[in-house]
Each structure stands twice: as structure tokens, then as C-alpha cells.
Amino acid sequence: MKFEEQLDVYLRARFTLLVLVTFEEERALQTIKAVCDRTGRRCLSWDAADGFQWLTTASGAAPIARDPLTALEQIDKADPNTSALFILKDFHDAWTNPQIKRKLRSITQRLKFTKKSILVTTGGTHIPDELKDDAVLVDFPLPTAADLEGVLANLTTTPGVKVNLTPLGREKLVQAAIGLTSAQAQRVFAKAIVTDGILDDRDIDLVTEEKKQIIRESEALEFYAVSETPDDVGGLGVLKDWLRLRERAFTQDARRYGLPSPKGIALIGIPGTGKSLTAKMIGGLWRLPLLRLDIGALFGSLVGESEERTRRALHLAETVAPCVVWIDEMEKGLSHGGLDSGTSTRVFGSILTWMQEKTAPCFVVATANDIASLPPELLRKGRFDEIFFLDLPTQDERREILSVHLRKRNRLTADFDLDALSAACEGYVGAEIEQAIIDAMYVGFNDGQREFTTRDILDAFKHQVPLSISQRETIEMLRNWLREGRAQSASFRETTEAENRFVRIQLDLRPRS
Known part of the structure; x- marks a missing residue:
């Protein structure tokens, strides 16, 4: 149901106290006015600076009230048989006062027998406990593509504005702005115009970059402009x-x-095997925006702040959809204990519920290193389409990883003995292989800036202690998790077959009873 239809239903059903959650006060008031004009309702707004003001056509003198208590008294005195909506701006600042809170609660109960309703505009979802039974929270949605098209049209019809957009370019420009408020979109479009004096298809990237900065201000979400492709990720053929x-x-x-x-995937496995790189690669492969959800940034010091940040971040992700939502190292953010009065449990529950019930096309990519810290309800079917395990790379995969990192540094793979290198780095993860190449480059650079060689890389491998040795017990525990059939291997088919052979061998070696 659209917001306009929802508001009309609430008013006709005589909901007496509505709390509208939005930062777009101007657009919200325009929408509410349109609903009231269409349905013949009177509408007045009130704030502490200007008092009562008619939003619809004036029907007599507006009541006089400079303080919240007087404003409520004037609403109580208004004609009970006239359909009217009273909008109280920033009134959430006043309802911390016990007297005003009590007055609002009493009036809300009396308005049930009238045709009057009160609507409070606020930027947060926190409502005093005493009002929760009487108040109804309503979210004001971010502008749709059609709304943003209207913002763009108003701007481009301004005298002196030069526009050279193709129909496809115009569509992409509007799509790039989805997720912004109307005011933010107008500022971004205006900046694109004044940057080079004209609005054309080249400004799509500028709008995307501005959107990236604005989304970052949401604290918990970070917009990634992805460029990674499957060629930038070595191995992981099944995935x-x-x-x-x-x-x-x-x-x-x-x-x-x-x-x-598709709902999403969980990438579980050994550190350094490319889980984060894979998340970026998915955004590039599917040509979708990549949003990184920083779970740690969801938590705030104020009561209800963490839950509000969570709701806002997930709502923003749905607005930008279709998109990829990347939750990195989720075991660290979702390790919910009992030392924070249940805040982490509520945040965790909100994210789990959203993952299960979301209808917007948000593809979740969750990565984790420590399986033991993950609650069992997170990995059950329904949250994710598949759970992939990223294991130590096979020799063919190590060869591919070496090729990727050599090409990334503008070196010809034919100049190196990839067979010898891939054999020498058995037990190394992708991050360790990359670091060995970098170490070899330092050797060559400091030796008269000569080209580094296969021998330099082999020497670098010898000086490294890979995780498979330094963290042998932890790595073996992770690999046992795969052998028990709890996930699908992300590597080439041969890896899965090798693991099956390993299990068969272990079974054959068990003592016979």
C-alpha cells in the first residue's frame, strides 16, 4: 500500500495519534496536504517557532499557541465534528515533559470519539512507553524513481540550465540517485550541472560518487564502487x-x-582465502551496487539508538535495491552476549528477521572466519541460498592466484615458472601468496631495481610461516567442518572429490571392532 493510501486508511479508521518517521519534512508535508485536499480534510501544522499554520486552504483564523501545552489544549477545543488533521513538528522534543506527555495521552484517548487526529513528525522511532499503546508508527518512504524524475525535471526546466541527456542516460541518472532524499538528489543534480556547466550522460558517475558519500553518512552502510571481476579472483570455480x-x-x-x-550466501572459511574479495566480485559480476554493512557501527550509546540505526540501514538497503549487502566478519558483530542489556540480541534479531522476511531484492553476502562464534539460527536454510566453504587452495588454484597477482602488477606470467611456484606454496592461502610476490618485488627493487624472478618468490615463500602451520589446530577444525558436510566447497570440483577421498581413507584406517 502506498503511503498516501495508508494515511487515508488510518485517518478514516480514526487513528488518533500517528508518528511519522522521516527526515524529509517538506516532502512529507506536501504529500499529507495532497491527501487532505483530496479527501476534504482540514489540515494545520504547528511548531514552536510559528505556532499554528494552515496547510490546506484557510478555514478561518488559525488557533494561537506558542507552547506545546497550549497547542494541545487548542486541538482539544477544536470542533469534534469537523474532519481535521493536526501536524505537530518536532513534538518529540516536548513529550519528555511529564505534563505534556500526560496531556497528549489524555487528548489522544478523547479524540477517538471525534473526527480529529494528531500526526507527529520525527526523525527517530523512539516513543515514550506511556504512548506506545496509543501511537502508530508510520515510515515515510524515500522518493521513488518517479519522484526523482520529477526533481530532475523541475531542475532542468530552470532557465539557463543546459541539458544534453539521452533517454537512457536520463534513466540511469535517476537510478543512480535512488536511495537519496529529494533534497539530497536536488543538491547532487545541481552539483553535476555547475561542475561542467551542463547535465549529460557523463554526470552519472558524479552522481554515483556523491551518493557514495551520502550513504556513508548513515554510519552503518558504506557504498562500494566495485570494479572486481571473476578474473580478479583466483580459484573458487564452484562458487x-x-x-x-x-x-x-x-x-x-x-x-x-x-x-x-536469490537471498544470499554465507562464505565461511580460512582467513585470507578471498571472502571479502569475492563479495566485491559479486557486485561487479552482477553490476549491482555493493553496500557494506558495518555491524559494529550499528551500536550507539543512547537507549533505542542501536535499533534505530539498524532499521534505518536496512531500510536504506531496500531502497537502493537491487543491490548486494555485504556483512563482513559477521561473527564479530553478531556475537550477542548478555553484557549490554540485550541490545546486541535485539540488533541480531532484527537482522535475522530482515534476512528471512525481506521482499526487496537485496542479496546478502556474509563472511565469517570463526564458525564456533556463529549462532546456529544464522546458518539454517532460509537465511541463505547456499553456504560455501573457502578452503586452502589446490595446486591449480594456487597457479591461478599467482597469475592474477602477477598480471595485477603488470608482469607477464610466461616470465615465471608457475608450476614450481604453485608446488612450493602448498598450504598457503591467497593473501599469503600475494604477500610473497610483494616481498619478492621489494628484493628486486632494492637490488638495482631489477626485475624480480621466480627464485625471489621461492625465497619469499621459504621465509613465510603460513597459517596452515602457525594456526594448524584452528585450520584443521575449520576443514573438519567442511568434511562433515555442513557446507559446499567453493573450490574446483577436484577439491570436493579430494575431501571425499580423505574421509574414505580416515574411515578405512579406523580400528575394526
Whole structure:
């Protein structure tokens, strides 16, 4: 149901106290006025600076009230048989006063027998406990593509503004601004115009970059402009095949075919095997915005602040959808204990519920290193489409990883003995292989800036102590988790077959009874 329809239903049902959560006061008031004009309701707004003001056509003198208590008294005195909506701006600042809170509660109860309603605009969802039974929280949605098209149209019709947008460019420009408020979008479009004196298809990237900065201000979400492709990730053949099969999953063709949007995947495994890089690669492969959800940034010091940040971040992700939501090292953020009065438990519950119930096409990529810290309800079916385990790379994968990092540094792979290198780094993860190449480059650079060689990389491997040795017990515990069949291997098929052979060998070696 659209907001306009929802508001009309609430008013006709005589809901007496509505709390509208929005930072877009101007657009919200315009929308409310349109609803009241269409349905023949009177509408007045009140704030501490200007008192009562008519929002719809004036029907006599507006009541006089300069303080919140007097404003409530004037609402109570208004004609009970006239349909009217009273908008109280920033009134959440006043309801911390016990006298005003009591007065609001009493009036709200009496208005049930009238045609009057009160609507409070606020930027947060916190409501005093005494008012929770009488108040109804209503979210004012961010502007749709059609709304942003209207913002762009108003701006481009301004005299002196030069526009050279193709129809496709205009559509992409509006899509790039989805997730912004109307005021933010107007500022971004205006900046694009004054930057080079004209609004054209080249400004799409500028709008995207500005959007990146604005989303970062939400504290818990960070916008990534991804450029990684599957060629930038060595190995993980099974995972790449799974992703390519779903590359068109968010298209209208998929919806018409009857396919649901994929929910997400969990990437579990050994540190340094490319879990974070894979999350970035998915955004690039599917050409979707990548939003990193920083769980640690969700927690605030004020009562209810953490839950509000969580709600706002998830709502923003849905507005930007279709998108990829990346939750990195989720075991650290979701380790919910009992030392914070249940705040982390409530945040964790909100995220779990959203992952299960969301209808917006937000594909969740959750990464974790420590399986033991993950609650069992997180990994059950329904939260994720698949759980992938990223293991130590096979020799073929190590060869591919070496090639990726050599090409990234503008070196020809033919100049190196990849067979010898891939054999020498058995037990090394991708991050350790990359670091060995960097160490070899330092050797060559400090030796007269000569080209580094296969020998330099082999020497670098010898000086490293890989995780598979320094953290042998932890790595073995993680690999046992895969052998027990709790996840699907993300590597080439041969890895899975090798693990199956390993299990069979272990079974054959067990003592016979």
C-alpha cells in the first residue's frame, strides 16, 4: 500500500495519534496536504517557532499557541465534528515533559470519539512507553524513481540550465540517485550541472560518487564502487559457476519466468582465502551496487539508538535495491552476549528477521572466519541460498592466484615458472601468496631495481610461516567442518572429490571392532 493510501486508511479508521518517521519534512508535508485536499480534510501544522499554520486552504483564523501545552489544549477545543488533521513538528522534543506527555495521552484517548487526529513528525522511532499503546508508527518512504524524475525535471526546466541527456542516460541518472532524499538528489543534480556547466550522460558517475558519500553518512552502510571481476579472483570455480548461473536473477525476465530473487550466501572459511574479495566480485559480476554493512557501527550509546540505526540501514538497503549487502566478519558483530542489556540480541534479531522476511531484492553476502562464534539460527536454510566453504587452495588454484597477482602488477606470467611456484606454496592461502610476490618485488627493487624472478618468490615463500602451520589446530577444525558436510566447497570440483577421498581413507584406517 502506498503511503498516501495508508494515511487515508488510518485517518478514516480514526487513528488518533500517528508518528511519522522521516527526515524529509517538506516532502512529507506536501504529500499529507495532497491527501487532505483530496479527501476534504482540514489540515494545520504547528511548531514552536510559528505556532499554528494552515496547510490546506484557510478555514478561518488559525488557533494561537506558542507552547506545546497550549497547542494541545487548542486541538482539544477544536470542533469534534469537523474532519481535521493536526501536524505537530518536532513534538518529540516536548513529550519528555511529564505534563505534556500526560496531556497528549489524555487528548489522544478523547479524540477517538471525534473526527480529529494528531500526526507527529520525527526523525527517530523512539516513543515514550506511556504512548506506545496509543501511537502508530508510520515510515515515510524515500522518493521513488518517479519522484526523482520529477526533481530532475523541475531542475532542468530552470532557465539557463543546459541539458544534453539521452533517454537512457536520463534513466540511469535517476537510478543512480535512488536511495537519496529529494533534497539530497536536488543538491547532487545541481552539483553535476555547475561542475561542467551542463547535465549529460557523463554526470552519472558524479552522481554515483556523491551518493557514495551520502550513504556513508548513515554510519552503518558504506557504498562500494566495485570494479572486481571473476578474473580478479583466483580459484573458487564452484562458487563462480553458482554465481554465473544467477547473473540474470534480478531481471524482469527472471520474474516473468517465476524465479524468486536469490537471498544470499554465507562464505565461511580460512582467513585470507578471498571472502571479502569475492563479495566485491559479486557486485561487479552482477553490476549491482555493493553496500557494506558495518555491524559494529550499528551500536550507539543512547537507549533505542542501536535499533534505530539498524532499521534505518536496512531500510536504506531496500531502497537502493537491487543491490548486494555485504556483512563482513559477521561473527564479530553478531556475537550477542548478555553484557549490554540485550541490545546486541535485539540488533541480531532484527537482522535475522530482515534476512528471512525481506521482499526487496537485496542479496546478502556474509563472511565469517570463526564458525564456533556463529549462532546456529544464522546458518539454517532460509537465511541463505547456499553456504560455501573457502578452503586452502589446490595446486591449480594456487597457479591461478599467482597469475592474477602477477598480471595485477603488470608482469607477464610466461616470465615465471608457475608450476614450481604453485608446488612450493602448498598450504598457503591467497593473501599469503600475494604477500610473497610483494616481498619478492621489494628484493628486486632494492637490488638495482631489477626485475624480480621466480627464485625471489621461492625465497619469499621459504621465509613465510603460513597459517596452515602457525594456526594448524584452528585450520584443521575449520576443514573438519567442511568434511562433515555442513557446507559446499567453493573450490574446483577436484577439491570436493579430494575431501571425499580423505574421509574414505580416515574411515578405512579406523580400528575394526
